[in-house]
Amino acid sequence: MSLTRRSLMEATASRFGWRRAYRDTTQVDALLTEQTETTYTEAADHAALATAKNDDALAVQPGVLDVRGRVLADVLYLEGxxxxxxxxxxxxxxxxxxxxxxxxxxxxxxLLAATVRTTAAVHTAGH
Structure with a gap:
């Protein structure tokens, strides 16, 4: 099954709260590899965009705050x-x-919270 078709099926299923479980480590390894490759492919231009956008410490802050929020939400889910x-x-x-x-x-x-605090501290110290 193609990645696009499987992605659509999984996206549709997740909207209904359904998740697929894989019984075989070979399937899990293939999925993890595919997930990694897809993510790296989608992020290929990120460094150039981030370099252009993040021209000072405060410009970095919103993105780091967003990541911390997503990581925290995911960690709390994993705790459950x-x-x-x-x-x-x-x-x-x-x-x-x-x-x-x-x-x-x-x-x-x-670590992400400390990074956010550093963006503000560095900005304050620079002014």
Whole structure:
């Protein structure tokens, strides 16, 4: 099945709250590779656009704030998944991986918040 067709099917399904689960690590690996390749392809021009747009510290701030908000929302979603996995007694190795992802996500939100604060501090110090 083509990427476009699968993407449309998955987008439609997600609107109804349906998600597909993959039973085979080969399928998961293929999906992860495809996801990575698609994202890098879509972001290919990002560096040039960001260079043109982000000409001072305050110009960086809104984008970093947006990313932090999305990461925080995703981490809180993963926390819910983790709680559900624990409550259902799912395999310990899955719970451990979820804990790692949640911890890393929280660390990332802290780093992003520090970056946002730095944009304001650098701007203030420069004026």
């Amino acid at each position: 998944v983790l709680v559900g996995a624990r409550n259902r007694g799912l395999p310990p190795e899955l719970i451990e991986r979820l804990e790692d992802a949640v911890d890393h996500g929280h660390e990332m939100t802290v």
